[in-house]
Amino acid sequence: MKTNKRITRAYCVELDREMSIVAARREYLSLEPPRERFTFLCTNEECRELKAKITGVNYDVNPQETTQLQTAHFRANPKDEHCSDCEWIEHDSSSDQDKSRPGETEEQAALRKAKRKLDDYIDIFDPSLKEKTRGGEHRGSGGDEIDGDGHGTGVRRTNAEPSDRRRAPTKTTDLERLVESYRTAKAELSKDQFNLLTLQVSGYGVVPLRSYFRHIGAATSLGDNGCVLFGGGTIKRYGEGFSFTFYDTLADQRVSLYVPAKQMSTYRYRRYLKELVIQADEVRYVTLYSLGLLEENPKGKGIDLKVKDLRQIAFVLGPAKSPAEST
Numbered sequence: 001m002k003t004n005k006r007i008t009r010a011y012c013v014e015l016d017r018e019m020s021i022v023a024a025r026r027e028y029l030s031l032e033p034p035r036e037r038f039t040f041l042c043t044n045e046e047c048r049e050l051k052a053k054i055t056g057v058n059y060d061v062n063p064q065e066t067t068q069l070q071t072a073h074f075r076a077n078p079k080d081e082h083c084s085d086c087e088w089i090e091h092d093s094s095s096d097q098d099k100s101r102p103g104e105t106e107e108q109a110a111l112r113k114a115k116r117k118l119d120d121y122i123d124i125f126d127p128s129l130k131e132k133t134r135g136g137e138h139r140g141s142g143g144d145e146i147d148g149d150g151h152g153t154g155v156r157r158t159n160a161e162p163s164d165r166r167r168a169p170t171k172t173t174d175l176e177r178l179v180e181s182y183r184t185a186k187a188e189l190s191k192d193q194f195n196l197l198t199l200q201v202s203g204y205g206v207v208p209l210r211s212y213f214r215h216i217g218a219a220t221s222l223g224d225n226g227c228v229l230f231g232g233g234t235i236k237r238y239g240e241g242f243s244f245t246f247y248d249t250l251a252d253q254r255v256s257l258y259v260p261a262k263q264m265s266t267y268r269y270r271r272y273l274k275e276l277v278i279q280a281d282e283v284r285y286v287t288l289y290s291l292g293l294l295e296e297n298p299k300g301k302g303i304d305l306k307v308k309d310l311r312q313i314a315f316v317l318g319p320a321k322s323p324a325e326s327t
């Protein structure tokens with residue numbers, strides 16, 4: 001059979017595990033060049049026996065705001081056959097999918113339709129850093145989880161009922177994946193549809209997705225704002241480390257993140273992050289999304305954004321500089 005759902009995870013042959021496209025991009029861009037593209041197969045083992053290939057699109061470039069390039073996503077190979085209980089096959093006909101289901105309110109039906117338009121929709125986000133680094137590496141660090149029982153993508157869930165799996169909400173601890181999902185939803189849905197989206201934040205509750213993202217200028221307090229803070233700014237390199245300063249101020253104070261070389265050196269995806277930081281020179285601005293804490297700078301130089309772990313930041317490159325802007 002052919003798949004008819006958006007494919008949000010695939011099995012990477014080279015890394016021998018399932019992953020989201022965001023995790024695939026981070027892994028790929030962490031390889032030493034010259035890089036060879038990954039081979040992806042369906043997440044379902046039976047489909048893999050049928051050699052059902054999945055294509056990873058645009059995972060070989062850094063996350064960026066551009067209209068020329070589609071965001072990174074997976075796509076099924078149209079010629080390949082999948083088994084009938086593949087999780088990427090929805091058996092209802094498309095006309096049924098547009099009708100309200102029994103017991104469903106109009107709003108729930110509208111939300112279901114909005115989600116169907118998205119490549120990757122996150123239902124549950126866990127902002128905790130529970131996957132601790134072990135000896136510098138952490139398994140399953142892509143942060144993708146299929147369900148709430150703490151299994152990372154490295155765990156094959158062959159005993160799960162396919163029907164249960166199909167209904168399972170998408171859960172992740174991967175900030176970058178949440179950011180990609182948020183950006184795509186904002187770009188592809190109408191404002192009304194976007195406003196319907198909710199996010200369950202582990203240990204906190206269900207919030208409108210839009211309210212989990214707060215512009216830096218609207219941060220309400222020092223310390224933890226309980227949400228993702230974001231804003232545009234510029235990057236400056238200091239050897240292996242770097243700093244990022246937001247354009248917008250908070251209560252007239254400049255807000256900066258400083259990542260020392262030492263913090264970079266222990267980060268698993270340092271190569272990926274470093275290339276992104278270098279490429280930041282070629283773009284007009286960079287947007288930072290972060291789960292860090294805001295603290296007053298001890299020397300009175302504005303406000304510091306502090307991150308315990310570099311998994312708490314995600315950068316998106318802005319548009320390229322025009323030739324006149326490049327120096």
Ligand SMILES: [Zn+2]
Pocket residue numbers: 042043044047052082083086087088
């Ligand atoms: Zn399949």
